[in-house]
Amino acid sequence: MGIGQAMPEIDLTRSYLIAKKSFPEFLEALQRLGYQTIGPTIRDSAIVFAPLERVEQLPIGWWDDQRGGSYRLEKAPTEAWFEFVVGPHSLKNYTFPPRQTVLRGERQADGRWQFEQPLPATPPLAILGVRACDLAALAIQDRVFLGSEYRDESYALRRQQLFLIAVNCQRSAPTCFCHSMNCGPEVTTGFDLALTELDNQFVVQIGSSRGAEVLATIEPQPASSELEERARQRVVHLANRMANHATLYQLSDQPGEATAARQTQRHLNTEGIRDLLYDNLHHSRWDEVAQRCLSCGNCTMVCPTCFCSTVEDIPSLDESEVARERTWASCFTSDHSFISSGAVRQSTRSRYRQWLTHKLGGWIDQFGTSGCVGCGRCITWCPVGIDLTEEVAALRDPASKREG
Amino acid sequence: MSPTDCPAATTSTNLWMPLEMLIVDTISEIRDVFTLVLSTPTDFAFRPGQFNMLYVPGFGESAISISSDADRPQQICHTIRAVGNVTRELQKFGSGERLLLRGPFGTAWPVDFDGGQDIVIACGGLGLAPLRPMVYHLMNRREQFGTVRLLYGARTPADLLYREEYPTWEQAGIEVRVTVDQADPNWRGPIGFVTQLMRQFPWRPQHTAVLACGPEVMMRYVALEALGQQVDRHKIFLSMERNMNCAAGLCGHCQFGPSFVCKDGPVYTYGQLEPFLHIEDL
Numbered sequence: 148m149g150i151g152q153a154m155p156e157i158d159l160t161r162s163y164l165i166a167k168k169s170f171p172e173f174l175e176a177l178q179r180l181g182y183q184t185i186g187p188t189i190r191d192s193a194i195v196f197a198p199l200e201r202v203e204q205l206p207i208g209w210w211d212d213q214r215g216g217s218y219r220l221e222k223a224p225t226e227a228w229f230e231f232v233v234g235p236h237s238l239k240n241y242t243f244p245p246r247q248t249v250l251r252g253e254r255q256a257d258g259r260w261q262f263e264q265p266l267p268a269t270p271p272l273a274i275l276g277v278r279a280c281d282l283a284a285l286a287i288q289d290r291v292f293l294g295s296e297y298r299d300e301s302y303a304l305r306r307q308q309l310f311l312i313a314v315n316c317q318r319s320a321p322t323c324f325c326h327s328m329n330c331g332p333e334v335t336t337g338f339d340l341a342l343t344e345l346d347n348q349f350v351v352q353i354g355s356s357r358g359a360e361v362l363a364t365i366e367p368q369p370a371s372s373e374l375e376e377r378a379r380q381r382v383v384h385l386a387n388r389m390a391n392h393a394t395l396y397q398l399s400d401q402p403g404e405a406t407a408a409r410q411t412q413r414h415l416n417t418e419g420i421r422d423l424l425y426d427n428l429h430h431s432r433w434d435e436v437a438q439r440c441l442s443c444g445n446c447t448m449v450c451p452t453c454f455c456s457t458v459e460d461i462p463s464l465d466e467s468e469v470a471r472e473r474t475w476a477s478c479f480t481s482d483h484s485f486i487s488s489g490a491v492r493q494s495t496r497s498r499y500r501q502w503l504t505h506k507l508g509g510w511i512d513q514f515g516t517s518g519c520v521g522c523g524r525c526i527t528w529c530p531v532g533i534d535l536t537e538e539v540a541a542l543r544d545p546a547s548k549r550e551g
Numbered sequence: 552m553s554p555t556d557c558p559a560a561t562t563s564t565n566l567w568m569p570l571e572m573l574i575v576d577t578i579s580e581i582r583d584v585f586t587l588v589l590s591t592p593t594d595f596a597f598r599p600g601q602f603n604m605l606y607v608p609g610f611g612e613s614a615i616s617i618s619s620d621a622d623r624p625q626q627i628c629h630t631i632r633a634v635g636n637v638t639r640e641l642q643k644f645g646s647g648e649r650l651l652l653r654g655p656f657g658t659a660w661p662v663d664f665d666g667g668q669d670i671v672i673a674c675g676g677l678g679l680a681p682l683r684p685m686v687y688h689l690m691n692r693r694e695q696f697g698t699v700r701l702l703y704g705a706r707t708p709a710d711l712l713y714r715e716e717y718p719t720w721e722q723a724g725i726e727v728r729v730t731v732d733q734a735d736p737n738w739r740g741p742i743g744f745v746t747q748l749m750r751q752f753p754w755r756p757q758h759t760a761v762l763a764c765g766p767e768v769m770m771r772y773v774a775l776e777a778l779g780q781q782v783d784r785h786k787i788f789l790s791m792e793r794n795m796n797c798a799a800g801l802c803g804h805c806q807f808g809p810s811f812v813c814k815d816g817p818v819y820t821y822g823q824l825e826p827f828l829h830i831e832d833l
Contacts, residue, residue: 250567252608259649260608264568296814297566297799425808428830455803457796458567462609469608471567476803483804485794487634488766497832505806512809513800 157359162375163367166348167228170202176364182273182310185241187234192220194234196241199275206231213320213523216532229314229344232323233278233522237451238285241272242305243292243475249301249458250471260469267301273310273361277338279331280323280522282313284451286337290514291454310357313338315382319389322523324413324536326389330520333382343378350378388412413523415536416543417507420517423542424508428500432541437496439531444477446525446533447502452510452518455483478502503535566799569606569651570595575626576646581710584677585642586618586630589650596624596655599662599684600790600818603654604798605629605641613637614795614813616681617655622691630680630712656798658818660685660762661788669697669755673745673773675704675765679712681790681817682764690723697758700726704745704769707733745769746776756781764790771828774821787821789828808833 157163165173177184186199189206199205210223210230223230252262289306292299313334316323325331334341339358342349350370353359370378389412447453457476462469476483479498484491492498510518519535526534541547576588602616613635619628633642644650660682664670670689674682682701689699701720705711708731717727728748730741741748745765761777763770770789777787793805793812805812808827810819827833 250569254608259571260569260651262568264565292801295800297801299566299801425826428827428833454801457802457804458612460609460611466609478803478806483794486792487632491793492832494832501806501833509806509809513811 157353157363158369159353159356159359161353162370162378163351163353163362164348164370164374165342165351165365165367168347169365170349173365174199174202177273177310177361180361180364181271183270184273184275186275187229187231189220193218194220194231196234196236196274196276205276210318211320213322213527214532215322215526215534216529218527227317227344229276229316229342230318232316232318232320233280233524235449235524235528237449237522237524238274238277238281238309239288239451239453241274241309242285242288242302243454243456244305246472246474247301248470249473252469252471254467267304269305269308271308271310273312275312275314277311277313278316278522279313279334280325280328280520281451282311282334282337283325283328283330283520284522285311287452287510287514287516287518287520288454290516291452294514310361311338311340311354313341313354315341315343315378317344317381317385319385319412320523320527321411322413322526322534323389323521324415324523325521326386327413327415327417327536328517328519328521330522332385332389343381345374345377345381348374350374413521413526413534413536415519415521415539417517420539421508421511423539424504427542428504430542430547432538432547433496433500435541436499436533436538437494439533440479440495440499441530442479442495442498443530444479445528445530447477447479448475449524449528450506450518451520451522451524452506453477457482478505499533503538506535507539566797566801567653569653571649571651572627574644574646574648574650577644580630580712583634584630584632584712586628587641587644587650588619589627589629589652591624591627593625595627597621597627597684598655598659599688600660600681601655601657602681602795602798602817603627603629603652604656604795605631605637606651606653607637607640608651610637610640612653612796613641614656614798616790616817618680618683620687620691621684622687628683630677630683632677653798656795656813658814658816660688660790660818661760662688664696664760665758666695667697667758669759670699671702671749671759671761671777672700673702673749673761673763673765673777675745675769676706676710677712678763678765678769678790679703682762683713685762686720686725689725690720693724697755698726698752699724700728700752702728702730702745702748704730704732704748704765707731708735708738744772746772749773749776749780754780754782756783760786760788762788767792767828774824774828778821784822784825785820788818789821789824790817791819791824792817 187194188197208226212219252260292302316332338354341352455476456473458473481490506518572589578586604612606612615629618630633639763773796802796804798813800811800814
């Protein structure tokens, strides 16, 4: 767009179209505006967020078969761009990185230490392919890191730099239960732009003025009301199917398609869940789940809201410099609860109980929201397929109750 | 929260930036226990029961309660048991050296009592250290309180902390009763638990507050004994210990039930703790 040319008018209340064949221009526009573009790509047989230079890096035509303890990528029977759901990465990899330096110190000639609190210098990120559950998780982490007395400034800085291009899911994995947590599947808030995929194009909703500015640079055509309605129907169709969780889950809706996985859609009854957990801290179910749980901490690593961390000193060999590094921590380790008299939570039983009661109960007291968005990552990435929806159902079932 | 209404980042919060304080004295207390006396910056203030994160570069931090008089914040004391990597390093520090720390953090002992309250301080072992600021607080305004009793239990007479101060406290009108688990030939006092000392005086339960710090099992029994004496559960205060890493409720290590001990504690009422205090490994 040349100097002096007026920016095309963008109506924030309308939807627009981006043709798939024009998507490279959209990515280029973001890059020209200074954004590093991030998106879903295939690495080590999983779909993860990574720098996305070109459209060809997207997992076009792939989808994921997710079950308790299992994740497999397969060729989808369509050439759809976003037919897969969430992988092991979430936005927390960008807002709350697995390792970062929170303080750096240097010993001066007189033996005294001088410190600086380094703030991250990262380019603005445009992240493509964010789902409704990811946005819900981000809103929860905002409360954790920015909502209390102490604000995490590095989180705030990274958070501000995100430009979020969400995608409405049109398919769920059997491990998904965002509908139970009121976190999806429809993208409703917290995005800059939201895409709904149709055959050859995307219907684009605008979520922020920044989103409108970015969209204006590619001079998009408004979507006809007929296309808007078609996009709408795609989203509603999945929402209805998930809500009707008694139906069998199928990999594809296409008639005659092989249905590789026939499983019931996960569902979590959240009614009175905080009290349910706190009233059942002695339940025998904790002993049963401890027989299966490996205490590996995978669930806490893939969870998009888990925020535990440990700051440790990394000194230079001559001890003249020190970095205080914050890394992700997990409540499944014995270090996590270590005090002078030893680890408070010695058993796997107590650690799983801590994780689940915190995630679904304690979070409500601490941050006014559940810590779960129903993304199902902890179910898929648990090596033994422990399923929190099943554990909560067992705690609810009077027949399973035996005081432990 | 949408990206656009995300609050602007500022650099005003320096959570990890340590303060530097001069060590003006070191005191050897009981076996493996020592006190560092620090000269504080002019704007430093704390409330009885709060703690600091003491930092040794290259080793890390340790959460240590402040054990001195909050009415005299110009100098503060930290009484420390050399038991881990950081605390053993701290033991090597001497007068004239500089110590790094962050703080103060956490909730405080209650100080806004109605007039004439009886106060029972029940503590065990090093649990006296976070309560010593409360002893000084009461001494500094002794006329505002009814009977003030300090009930203290230690393993042996050699493990009694701040022993040389007890006569001063008694002269200031604080009844000090001490018990040990195991006596030595010179011991003339009682042998047994702190809870036994709680049965040896008349209670005015409507007008009494109980402040306890020590091993968790000891605090549980102190609380049950106080409840047995009809003290209100919201006037029984306990100081909890959990793993502190950030001290700001961001790292998750110190969780106890739905709370963060670093910011919602360490001082809680028994009423707050009751649903969780008697559950194993929480």
